Amino acid sequence: MAAANRDAFWAPSSKVNPDLARERESATFDVRELTHIIDGSPDRTKRRKELENLLYSEPVFRDVGRLSMERDEIYEQGVLKSIKLFEWSRKYKWDDDDFELASRLANHDISMSLQHAMFIPAIERLASDTQKAKWLPRALHYEMIGTYAQTELGHGTNLMELETTATFDPERNEFIMNSPTVTSMKWWPGALGKSSNTAIVLAQLIVKGKNHGLHPFLVPLRSMEDHTPLPGISVGDIGPKMALNCIDNGFLIMKNVRIPRENMFMKNAEVTRDGRFISRGVDKANYATMVLVRVKITRWAFESLSDGATTAVRYSVVRRQSSLKPGERELQVLDYQSQQYKVLPALAASYAFLMTNRSLHRLYDSVHADIMAGNTKLLAELHCQSSALKAYMSEVVVQLLELCRQACGGHGYLASSGIGLLCASSAPLVTVEGENSVLYQQAARYLMKQVAKAVVGDPVASGFQYLLTQSSSDRPDIRIQNLADCGNLDTLLQVYQRMAFSVVTGAARKLQMAIESGVEQHVAWNNNMVSLIQAARFYALHGIAKEAGYFLATPTLTPDQFELVRAAELQAMAKVRHDAVPLVDAFDLHDICLHSALGCYDGNVYERLYALAQTSSLNKTQVHPAYYKHIRGLVKDGQKQLRQQSKL
Numbered sequence: 053m054a055a056a057n058r059d060a061f062w063a064p065s066s067k068v069n070p071d072l073a074r075e076r077e078s079a080t081f082d083v084r085e086l087t088h089i090i091d092g093s094p095d096r097t098k099r100r101k102e103l104e105n106l107l108y109s110e111p112v113f114r115d116v117g118r119l120s121m122e123r124d125e126i127y128e129q130g131v132l133k134s135i136k137l138f139e140w141s142r143k144y145k146w147d148d149d150d151f152e153l154a155s156r157l158a159n160h161d162i163s164m165s166l167q168h169a170m171f172i173p174a175i176e177r178l179a180s181d182t183q184k185a186k187w188l189p190r191a192l193h194y195e196m197i198g199t200y201a202q203t204e205l206g207h208g209t210n211l212m213e214l215e216t217t218a219t220f221d222p223e224r225n226e227f228i229m230n231s232p233t234v235t236s237m238k239w240w241p242g243a244l245g246k247s248s249n250t251a252i253v254l255a256q257l258i259v260k261g262k263n264h265g266l267h268p269f270l271v272p273l274r275s276m277e278d279h280t281p282l283p284g285i286s287v288g289d290i291g292p293k294m295a296l297n298c299i300d301n302g303f304l305i306m307k308n309v310r311i312p313r314e315n316m317f318m319k320n321a322e323v324t325r326d327g328r329f330i331s332r333g334v335d336k337a338n339y340a341t342m343v344l345v346r347v348k349i350t351r352w353a354f355e356s357l358s359d360g361a362t363t364a365v366r367y368s369v370v371r372r373q374s375s376l377k378p379g380e381r382e383l384q385v386l387d388y389q390s391q392q393y394k395v396l397p398a399l400a401a402s403y404a405f406l407m408t409n410r411s412l413h414r415l416y417d418s419v420h421a422d423i424m425a426g427n428t429k430l431l432a433e434l435h436c437q438s439s440a441l442k443a444y445m446s447e448v449v450v451q452l453l454e455l456c457r458q459a460c461g462g463h464g465y466l467a468s469s470g471i472g473l474l475c476a477s478s479a480p481l482v483t484v485e486g487e488n489s490v491l492y493q494q495a496a497r498y499l500m501k502q503v504a505k506a507v508v509g510d511p512v513a514s515g516f517q518y519l520l521t522q523s524s525s526d527r528p529d530i531r532i533q534n535l536a537d538c539g540n541l542d543t544l545l546q547v548y549q550r551m552a553f554s555v556v557t558g559a560a561r562k563l564q565m566a567i568e569s570g571v572e573q574h575v576a577w578n579n580n581m582v583s584l585i586q587a588a589r590f591y592a593l594h595g596i597a598k599e600a601g602y603f604l605a606t607p608t609l610t611p612d613q614f615e616l617v618r619a620a621e622l623q624a625m626a627k628v629r630h631d632a633v634p635l636v637d638a639f640d641l642h643d644i645c646l647h648s649a650l651g652c653y654d655g656n657v658y659e660r661l662y663a664l665a666q667t668s669s670l671n672k673t674q675v676h677p678a679y680y681k682h683i684r685g686l687v688k689d690g691q692k693q694l695r696q697q698s699k700l
């Protein structure tokens with residue numbers, strides 16, 4: 053498809069699929085009003101539209117051709133997009149919200165995404181005032197292009213065992229950075245391979261032979277003149293991934309790389325000129341950047357899921373297949389109850405995740421302000437909430453996006469559906485910024501402490517009051533006698549609190565019993581890990597239906613009550629089905645952002661699938677060169693053998 057036609061590909065068509073049009077005509081609410089709520093306000097909607105116009109007027113952000121690009125082109129496009137955003141950010145003085153919004157409109161398809169996602173935030177959170185004054189201008193003006201280099205080839209989760217060292221040399225007032233083993237090379241950091249000229253490196257601080265634990269250091273990687281790696285630095289790309297291939301995740305090996313003593317981030321600790329180590333603030337303050345990204349990931353979870361739900365819902369009302377009764381018109385597949393069960397949980401969870409992210413972000417902003425003012429009282433609760441919600445929301449997104457893909461049949465397996473790429477690019481959310489099983493345990497660890505407080509009547513953290521209010525009755529006593537009760541949010545909240553109370557205290561009891569039986573604490577923890585992880589997980593009717601065991605195995609619901617909940621869930625799905633299209637339209641996703649032939653606003657799915665097929669590189673010629681090189685010989689040989697056989 054010529055570039056001009058490719059651009060036309062995303063132009064909205066006046067001809068809208070009639071089924072889709074009819075769904076929109078029967079909306080029972082004002083879609084625009086809901087869009088304002090989703091954006092945060094009418095002003096934020098207006099701002100989003102302004103940024104859409106700005107980005108999508110640039111060919112690089114329309115990239116229809118991306119389906120048939122080689123990795124180098126994908127990377128270079130990602131660099132171009134990064135630089136466009138950086139230029140606009142500087143020119144229009146964007147704030148963090150604008151930058152985040154622009155990144156989202158670009159599908160985070162940005163090679164140097166870590167500059168604003170981690171590098172700048174880490175400087176803001178971990179540098180002393182003097183260091184901020186020196187480094188922030190260089191990062192905000194993009195002289196320093198940076199990454200956050202913590203994970204190594206041999207360790208990602210267990211930070212205590214990271215091997216990179218930073219050894220203080222009092223003679224020359226410098227740190228010597230080293231990757232002492234093959235497993236110690238930094239591995240995975242985004243934009244490390246080819247883009248970054250600077251890295252924030254997490255290393256074990258060694259002063260006078262003593263290891264003072266993990267600390268961050270600013271390490272120049274490449275010349276500011278010609279981008280060649282500096283002496284002692286070996287750096288490169290770790291190779292193609294399942295997706296996110298615009299990002300040059302890289303490796304870094306340092307051999308006796310010397311940096312000035314001032315390059316150790318000194319907000320939370322420092323090494324004095326005469327080699328004294330001084331620790332300030334809380335031990336885990338250097339983990340602050342990870343907490344921020346975990347909160348961001350709950351936002352990315354909403355974005356990915358609303359993309360997937362939009363594509364699956366719109367396609368499910370356009371696609372007609374089979375009839376319930378012979379001779380009748382084929383059904384819109386969204387009218388099959390099984391299709392609703394695949395697709396509508398993603399729609400429901402999208403809204404739930406949007407609200408959950410907002411609530412978590414408010415907690416983050418409040419606690420971060422406290423920490424910046426030296427008050428770390430709520431850091432532990434924030435760590436628990438951000439760990440549990442990042443883990444749970446990323447886990448659910450991956451599961452529900454795969455269901456959305458399956459709900460689109462064969463066309464969901466085409467790259468032009470956009471949904472396969474969405475699954476692949478969201479897949480690492482369960483791993484990055486703390487692998488889920490590990491983060492669940494961090495939350496479980498905090499929960500166990502709250503249980504210990506509740507048991508002795510001490511005050512517990514605000515988010516865990518149910519540990520004090522729920523009775524330990526061994527019989528379900530929640531009032532659920534009819535379908536209406538199942539729609540009462542206070543009743544549902546009580547169901548979850550009762551179940552959570554039972555599962556959390558149950559895990560604590562198992563752990564306690566194991567320890568009292570003489571098993572060592574860490575062995576008891578491992579032997580009860582699944583229960584502890586469950587204690588850290590749980591959303592409304594569908595959540596109850598999906599996790600039946602935990603609501604029936606604890607004194608929460610009777611089997612009859614559970615059946616009522618199931619019936620209420622199906623009734624709710626039938627209701628939501630009526631408004632499914634207006635509910636996804638309210639996300640107001642531009643076709644270029646959604647990047648899906650199945651999810652386009654006009655619903656002209658078949659025309660778009662065929663148009664995109666033309667862009668397949670295999671269709672450049674009617675007869676592919678492979679015919680002349682290989683297939684022709686095969687056919688000719690076959691003909692020859694057949695002729696010979698016919699003579700026998």
Ligand SMILES: CCCCCCC/C=C/C(=O)SCCNC(=O)CCNC(=O)[C@H](O)C(C)(C)COP(=O)(O)OP(=O)(O)OC[C@H]1O[C@@H](n2cnc3c(N)ncnc32)[C@H](O)[C@@H]1OP(=O)(O)O
Nearest residue numbers: 202208209210211212336339342435480481484485486490
């Ligand atoms: C698809 C889009 C892709 C976008 C990519 C985005 C870029 C990705 C970047 C990365 O992935 S960066 C690397 C991320 N790596 C991690 O998250 C590592 C995960 N591991 C850890 O965080 C820690 O090792 C651990 C598992 C939390 C263990 O911590 P530690 O080794 O210190 O031991 P513990 O005894 O478990 O914890 C001690 C103590 O500290 C508290 N704590 C731990 N972490 C934090 C924190 N972040 N904030 C506050 N407090 C923390 C923990 O609760 C313990 O407290 P007490 O119970 O002792 O009071």
Ligand SMILES: Cc1cc2nc3c(=O)[nH]c(=O)nc-3n(C[C@H](O)[C@H](O)[C@H](O)COP(=O)(O)OP(=O)(O)OC[C@H]3O[C@@H](n4cnc5c(N)ncnc54)[C@H](O)[C@@H]3O)c2cc1C
Nearest residue numbers: 200201202203207208209240241242480484485486487489
């Ligand atoms: C797309 C992508 C981008 C990334 N970007 C960056 C970046 O910019 N900077 C950076 O520093 N890192 C980055 N990472 C690395 C990421 O942070 C690590 O992959 C992550 O922390 C997990 O560590 P690991 O891969 O070493 O897995 P490991 O820690 O080796 O864990 C492997 C598996 O073992 C199990 N496991 C491990 N520990 C435990 C435990 N305590 N309890 C129970 N089970 C356990 C889990 O099933 C886990 O999946 C990125 C990774 C990806 C995929």
